Amino acid sequence: MIVRNESCGAEQMPMSYLTCLLYILEGWTGVEHLDEYLSYLAYLTWLFAPLLVAFLLPAIILILVYVSIFILHIYKLRTHLKEVYANDFWDGARLTVTTMWYVHARIWNGYELHGLEKIPDGPALFVFYHGATPLDFFYFVSAVLAKKKKFIHVVADHFVFSLPGFKILVDVFSAxxxxxxxxxxALKNGRTLAISPGGVREALFSNECYTMLWGNRKGFAQVAIDAKVPIIPFFTQNIRESVRTLGGLKPLRWVYENTRLPLVPLYGNFPVKLRTYVGDPIPYDPNVTAAELAEKAKNAVQCLIDKHQKIPGNVFRALMERFETHRKED
Structure with missing residues (x-):
């Protein structure tokens, strides 16, 4: 039984609405000092809310992906638009989706693309360092299509093709x-491809030191040799500060290596400054082996990291770069 000298009655000492409400709740629940419990709860909420938001923000990227899928489905229903695009029915849909991503890139990350002139008109194989998400690749493809009218196809991990609702996306963008x-x-047919040799492993288990996890992969180099196309490296500055992972936890690494399931939590999607730098093309050379070409490509990406990324990466510094008045020289 709670005993108080004051009450909420009109004849008694006046009380604030909140105090009165607490008094009623205490009487109803039988819990004394409820205000102290609520104060502690409010403190925990204030303490952990930023952490909760940090883990929820990466969902924005997934939401945008499904918005893209929704746009493609709507476009598919409007079959009468086919006559508008003589070359390919999906040209307009790709342009709509990539424009959405490019606008998002400019607003959310102040995205910049440097080295556009190094991208050839003909087929080529792009290789890049994989961030925690392929966000920078979405931005890169969108910027190249907007500025150069050139579409780049991606080589995706197998699990992407089994994600719910992704079929139309991978079909339209020819993943x-x-x-x-x-x-x-595809390269011999004149297409331009992009691949991250580090793949999902690099995405989940690299860190703010931008360690490349390519292993001994050289299949991509053999592809470039067989198709007789150049390899072009690119790297996005601060991509690890945009979204980070908990890949440093050993149990999560064990789960991935034994199941190949990418069950590693992501956090961030911070509005840091992102700049993609395109490196010098590595021309086709029939006298270079696949192992040698793969090493050349890896070194080229590493050189871009060394030149344009401060190690270790820092989220606050990357945020402050949004306010720089003068960009560093390439």
Whole structure:
């Protein structure tokens, strides 16, 4: 039984609405000092709210992906638009989706693309360092399409093709599952491809030191040799500060290595400054082996990291770069 000298009655000592409400709740629940418990709860909320938001923000990227899928479905229903695009029915849909991503890139991350002149008109194979998400690749493809009218196809991990609702997305943007035969054929047919040799492992388990996890992969180099196309490296500054992972936890690494399931929590999607730098093309050379070419490509990406990324990466510094008045020289 709670005993108080004051009450909420009109004849008694006046009380604030909140105090009165607490008094009623205490009487109803039988819990004394409820205000102290609520104060502690408010403190915990204030303490952990930023952490909760940090883990929820990466969902924005997934939401935008599904918005893209929704746009493609709507476009598919409007079949009468087919006559507008003589070359490809999906040209307008790709342009709509990539424009959305490019606008988001400019607003959210102040995105910049440097080295556009190094991108050839003909087929080529792009290689890049994989951030925690492929956000910078979305930005890169959108910027190249907007500025150069050139579309770049991606070589995606197998699990992407089994994600709910992704079929129309991978079909319209002609994502490839990554077999050497398919990639070589696409390049010989004049397409331009992009692949991250580090793949999901690099995405989840690299860190703010931008460690490249390419292993001994050289299949991409053999593809470039067989198709007789140049390899072009690119790297996005601060991509690890945009979204980070908890890949440093050993149990999560064990789960991935034994199941190949990318069950590693992401956090961030911070509005840091992102700049993509395109490196010098590595021309086709029939006298270079796949192992040698793969090493050249890896060194080229590493050089871009060394030149344009401060190690270790820092989220606050990357945020402050949004307010720089003069960009560093390339």
């Amino acid at each position: 490839l599952p990554g077999s050497q035969e398919e990639c070589t054929k």
